[in-house]
Amino acid sequence: MQHKIPVEKLGPQGETMARAVEQCVHCGFCLPACPTYQVLQEEMDSPRGRIFLMKEVLEGSLKPVDAEPYLDRCLGCLGCVSACPSGVAYGELISSYRMHQEATRRRSPLEKAFRFGIQETLPYPARFRAAALFGSLAKPLGSLLPKKLSAPLELLPSALPAARPLPELYPAEGSRRARVALLAGCAQQVLRPEINWATLRVLAKNGVEVVIPKSQGCCGALSMHTGERARALAFARKNLEAFPSDIDAIITNAAGCGSGIHEYLLLFKGEADFDKAAGFAKQSKDVSVFLSELGLLAPKALHSPVQVAYHDACHLAHAQGVRSEPRSILSSIPGLDLVEISEGDLCCGSAGSYNLEQPEIANTLGRRKAANIVASGARLVATGNIGCITQIEAALKKQSPEFRVLHTLEVLDLAYREILG
Amino acid sequence: MSKEVLQELSKLLPAGRLLTAAAALSPYQSDALTAFKAKPLAVALPESAGEVIETVRWCAKHQIPFVARGSGTSLSGGSLPIDGGLVIGLNRLNRILKLDPKERVAVVEPGVVNLDVSKAAAPFGLYYAPDPSSQPVSTIGGNLAFNSGGAHCLKYGMTSNHVLGAKVVLPTGEVVELGGESLENTGPDWLGLFVGSEGLMGVALEIKLRLLPKPEKYHTVLAAYDSLEKAGSAVAMVVASGLLPGAMEIMDSLAIEAAEAAVQAGYPQDAKALLIVELEGETLEVEAEARHLSEVIEASRAYKVQIARNEAERAKIWKGRKAAFSAVGRLSPDYIVQDGVVPRSKLGQALSEIEKLSLRYGLRVANVFHAGDGNLHPLILYDGRVPGELERGEELAGEILKLCVALGGSITGEHGVGMEKKRYLPAMFAEADIELMRKIRQSVDPHELSNRGKMFPGGEAEALVRQGLHPLEKRGVISRE
Amino acid sequence: MVIKTPTIPEIQEAVKAQPRLLCRAGGSKQALSGADGSVTLDVSGLSGVLEYQAGEFVFTALAGTPLLEIEKMLSEKGQYLPFDPPLADAGATLGGTVAAGLSGPMRWRYGGVRDFILGVKFVDGEGSLVRGGGRVVKNAAGFDLPKLMVGSLGRLGVLVELSFKVFPAPQATRTLRVAFGRLEEALEACLRLAASAIELYALDFEPPAGLALRLGGLEKALEERSRRLWSFLGKDGELLEGEREARYWRGINNFGWAGGKPLVKVALTPKKIAGLEAALLHSSNPLPSSTRRYHAAGHLLYMAWDGSWTELDTLLKTQGLAGLVLAGNPLSPALGINSAHPFGERATRALDPQGKFAR
């Protein structure tokens, strides 16, 4: 599509944004893949429509504030990227755009406080834990609070699991096949510490030694996706320092973090330490990819067969193109019957902090996803992202409380320990 | 137009379903032909047939032109808004009202997406046959208005051959039923006239579709050639052999490259041209035909032949073909799509002429098209930022169109006239022909409210905004006057 | 009065000069072309194939060209008219077939006359010669006037030239006739077949309880396919092959079974058959069920009738059906429910503002 975007005036991300707009042929193939379009059925809330809006804002013919409601509703799920035959880098466009706009954006005091709250808690496990604990206690009060504040409460479990600090090193069992470092993730340490422990056990069983750098922090994805570029850079740099170099890979087990790190290439564009960040991104891998490449130790056959539905986390499937590896891990468990979820490409509505900021759409998507999962026939769903786990658990609780929602690695861990089925 | 008039409409449509703010209108300013843009007065988003009827009656009462819009994938400016007119977005009318597997009929609202009909019919072993490449996106309403075709329209025809009936609100606000549920009728085929009328005669509210039993067997052959001309001649050979494939499609090397980058279809990368031929039908018959086909393909001097061994391999072959069109966006920042038709026996000749033209003009031309019915889709790649490229592209597009007409073909096979080719209509039809068509339109829509300014040359609304002249417009082939 | 108009200018002339006109070519559908007090234009002289490129599978012919001539031309190249128009032996012409909107048993496989017409030239009510559609198999330019002319009964204009696409004829065909105990059983089997993957050239219901099934395709696969058809039905039947089979269908498509009685076409859907059959049996002058023939899995009925036209009109109305008299002398050939609508009325006026073709 032709445009008149003043590329030179837009900083290091200008070219990226212009290129994405240029590459869009307005064919609409992304419409069915877009969760907000599926829910709202209007052009402004579609990828194609948003590209138009961003283009006009960047060209100067539309006021940014007018486009905001529609751009804010974008989940950043990247369903549109997988669907786009023309290869439009929508993710890079919207992230760059948000970073570009946030600087000048006016927000109401309540909005500011809310965003500040999110930015200051979610990325910090200790703070998040304190807030979540408070939230869990405040749950019964949910109905008394305004929607914006009650939404996050719905997602919280009624009791938080006990905090279980991770060691700095987790040795390999038997002879060592590899040495890796684990990015522990923020929210997942609080909401489900078991994921990291399961990951460590599985890696160890497969002969992998794991370093868990103490000084690591948030990957920065949350800040980046909400347009807070400076904060995102600070987080990222902290990690560039924290991780050792004598390792075979940096392991992520939360899809959001994994894709966040891969986005360092965009974040660091024009920065002096771009190469370092790019190297970091290149080294990081989702745990399912790493294990598949390494070759997985075969689990024993299950005592009784179990049906498992696999949910594609957007940030694994769309953002990192990881679809087959988690599936092959699961199907390598003898007796495990892997089933697909219909509309599997559609986001569950979690999308980082989206379920906190746009609760209504997020809830609609959550219900839709839950219904599709229930229809799959399985009673256990596996996925690779803590955000999805929380969202799907909350949605399923209403429809089918007996359902279990586990991380792929938790399923594998249970299988190794012979307590899955 | 006065505020009160719009107010009246906002009473008919609840808050949030009458869009008037600049940011809400902006994404509706183009269809898939972004060279044309226009800002509508407002966008109405009705959710029921009743609301559409009321909206059209409001337009009739105040003489406000309107455009029905499905998914906005028209490639000819068909769903381009009318300056100062109303866009009626039908996407929320997306219910399948009835699906009768025994009688093999589906009754759908106009905003239902084409592929969703087949999905709903699949559990009964049925499907909806017309399959435009845009089928995951485009709506039945849009398909009906444009009589859309697809790769699999060789045997069982285009949209018009699969629509049994339609409930329509006329531009005057009256509601009529055209056709019925039977394959036959007595009396003039009014439905046949309405289908393909490009939204100029009202809005379809409910559409009855014929469903077909899913073919028992597909035999999908991918043949690679070292020249485009050979692939074109192969099509003529298949047609002449007496075989009646379900689909016959050609892609050239540029399209192969783009499709491969988009969906990794596994196409041979060194091929100058790929031909997809698909037989479909009863297993026993298809197996017998397949032997016949392989002889023909062999004689056509394909250097590599691949046969899909299972549904997954077949799906992969088709995914590449269906994505190819948009995928060409990867190869070039800009392209011009044409939709001309040539007699099938002239395909080889047309293609080699296009190749020569491409060389002469120094611009790449990608070819992805419905070879079985001679419907070309040359995509002329250019970079609008390079001085002179646009102009060369324009000239080349004009040459290709002239070539199609000279070979005895047509200017459009399925994308319609819309905005893009209206001035070219006189090249296809005499003045009296166009005059009569216009008379029919005016008898049904005296104020030309429904999709005003499309299809017929001249007379459209002013103040269309667009970036640079359309290539064909400069050539004097089309115009927006 | 009858005027012979073997050329297009003569037709234009006549249309301009005469206040009311009716067209006739082969005269095989007498109820539609019989004298009604207006001037009859005899266009049978406007005959001949203008263009036929076998490799393209398309042809263009003048409207008065007899079907027999076209069928002969096509069969020499192994091609056929897939919509299988009736009354060829009675002298039916291409134009008359289009104007009456008639297709035959084999329309079941690929579609009816509306699905194969590509282009049309006609003289409108003001005497202008106009063209719609094209001569290539695919064309999206302009309104689909060719389709509109199908079933127009000469009321929208005088057809002068028509273009069609055609298909390769099946290499071989054979027919299986099966009898069932009851109508419901036969209809059930008919619907089951229609929704199955088995591809038939014709799927006829022969009341009271029979089916006639025509298979076609490559010779070598036909034997096994007919065995499969048998086992699908779970029933034995009579097998027709070769010359005998061809004669059988030829007879059917020339309405030999109607015994020269008045003939009516009815458009319907299979679910209406049982009700209609019952109503016909209880009519004041019931004819044997062998004088009715349902084609295309029950979407198209041709029936003989020699009772009163008012009675049939009422009977069809009660069943929610519309019919068209092809042979006989009704007041108006259109029977049953009236599906007139403002869309049709207005467009008709655009084509024939002075009502020259009205009857």
Ligand SMILES: Cc1cc2nc3c(=O)[nH]c(=O)nc-3n(C[C@H](O)[C@H](O)[C@H](O)COP(=O)(O)OP(=O)(O)OC[C@H]3O[C@@H](n4cnc5c(N)ncnc54)[C@H](O)[C@@H]3O)c2cc1C
């Ligand atoms: C990548 C790509 C591939 C394509 N491939 C094909 C192909 O293979 N074959 C093909 O034929 N086309 C193809 N097209 C063109 C396009 O998809 C079709 O024309 C399609 O039918 C448009 O459907 P839509 O829902 O997007 O309609 P829109 O673009 O929204 O509207 C198209 C026209 O229909 C009218 N309309 C819409 N709804 C109604 C209604 N309910 N009643 C009356 N009028 C209505 C509009 O006013 C407009 O004139 C392709 C387009 C793209 C972008």
Ligand code: SF4
């Ligand atoms: S699929 Fe890609 S090219 Fe097509 S409209 Fe969406 S973003 Fe643009």
Ligand code: SF4
């Ligand atoms: S990222 Fe997701 S929500 Fe945003 S436009 Fe793309 S598909 Fe829609």
